[in-house]
Amino acid sequence: MSAVDSESRLSDKDESQLSAPPPLSDLDSSDSASDSGSDSEPASSRREPEPVEWLATSRSRRSTAGNRMKSMLANEEPDSDLELLFAESDNDQGFSDAGDDASDVQMDSSSDDEDDNNAAADELEGERELERQARERRAAQRKRKAQDGIPAKFRKRVRINTNTDTSTPAPAPRPKKKSERASWLPSPADLPTRASSRKTTRMSKEQLHQQMIEREERRLRQLELMQKKAARMEALKKPPMTQEDRLREAAIVEKRNSKSLNRWEVAEKQREEERRAKLAALSQRTLQGPVLTFWTGLGEARRVVIEEEKPKRRRSPVTDPALASAEPSPTPNCIITNLPARYRDPKTGLPYHNVAAYRELQRLQRGELSWSRILNAW
Known part of the structure; x- marks a missing residue:
């Protein structure tokens, strides 16, 4: 509460200073004195200036005075460097804020004697809570900044254990499949001591037990098949080859590669001979029958039209006199x-x-x- 009162007083003081007129300087006072001395009128005839009432000094105090200052102080971001420099330590036994709290209480009581003691105690408790939260927040920020300020070479690093065993570690065991796990069938000891006499409950219990038996049989069959397959794969697995076996296999592979290389060389020679024979046949071929040869070059294009004369038909003389004397039929x-x-x-x-x-x-x-x-x- 004392902090709020001090802020309101400061705001009233600043406002009064802003609204009040500036005082006269020494130069202004000397000028006024010289003007008064040079005045020809007597001192008795001069009138004293009437006092001016300023609005800032005469008006009553506003109810909202200091609100903006409070909001500005609340929204002001704290300086991290100053907080780190003047940070309080929670474990500092040589310092205690009990005296400050007591002095604050005394100031509040001296300045606000007319206030209720219960209300003052509640407000003081709220201020203490706010101060405690602010201290915790500043301590958290100080820890984060202290962690960031530690050089990189002093920070914790991941250490690699160089004293590893030279021998190859054993491979991790393969995780068991669902069919390889233990049986889920309940043992006689796991059976309940009391059972329901309801018919549907007994039937569902029997069905569940039968399903569990079938699943167990299926699991055992699956496990047996897996074991057989593992044994078969183990039998088919070849033993590790010795140096003599590797040399023997390398000789066999060399013979096989030489044979395939010889076959490829023979096929390549045959293809080359066929290609040469085709080229020789193309260069030595002759054309049978008429040949049209086109010569390209610059020249004038001329169009030649060849006309063939139609053979003239000779009409045989008409020997029939009736046909010779007949007239042509009219057009239908x-x-x-x-x-x-x-x-x-x-x-x-x-x-x-x-x-x-x-x-x-x-x-x-x-x-x-x-x-x-x-x-x-x-």
């Missing part, structure tokens, strides 16, 4: 348009003039048109 007319026919239908032999007439003939053949006896037309 189209049966649809009654115009001179230009074509004949290959299927029916009927003459027609154009495409429209041919389409009408096709419709007649398909039976799409019917004969009208009234119009006497299709």
Whole structure:
């Protein structure tokens, strides 16, 4: 509470200093004295200046005075270096803050005699709690910064044990599979002394026991199969080779490699001979029959058109006098348009003039048109 009162007093003092006018300096006082001396009017006729009442000195104290100062002090970040320098030690037996607390209590009691003693004690307890929390927070920050300030060479390092045994350690045992573990069947000693007489409970218990027996049998079969497989793999495992065995196997591999190399060389020679034979055949081949040769180069392109004369047909003289005297038959007319026919239908032999007439003939053949006896037309 004393800290709050001191802060409020400081804030009131600063505010009054900011609002009050500055005092006159010595130079200003001398100037005013000289002006008064040079004045021709008598001293009796001059009037004394009326006192000016300033708003900062006359107004009452604001209820919110010092709130901003409190918030600024609360939000101010503490200087880590200063805290580390003036840090308090919890184990310092030569220093005790009992006297300070007592003096604070006395100051509070002397400054606020009219306050209630119970309220002052509660506020003092709250301040002590806040101070204790602040000390703990500063101690934690101090520990962290002290840890960061330790040089790297003095910090704890991972040490490697160089006194290791030269012999190869035994491999770790293989973890057991689920089927290799111990049996889960309960022993007679594990059976409960009391059992429920309910029918469903007994049935479920019997089913569970039967399932556990089946699982145990399955586990034993699986374990037996695994043992057989391990024995078979152990039998198939080759014993370690001696130096003589390695030399013997190296000689066999050398013979096999030499044979494969000889086969490859023979095949390569054969391929080379075939390639040379093909090249010789290409260089010595001759062309049979007519050959068209194209010569490329610069020149003028000329187009030559070769026209062949058509052989003239000689008509044999007409020996039949009836045919010689007969007149040519007249041109037939189209049966649809009654115009001179230009074509004949290959299927029916009927003459027609154009495409429209041919389409009408096709419709007649398909039976799409019917004969009208009234119009006497299709």
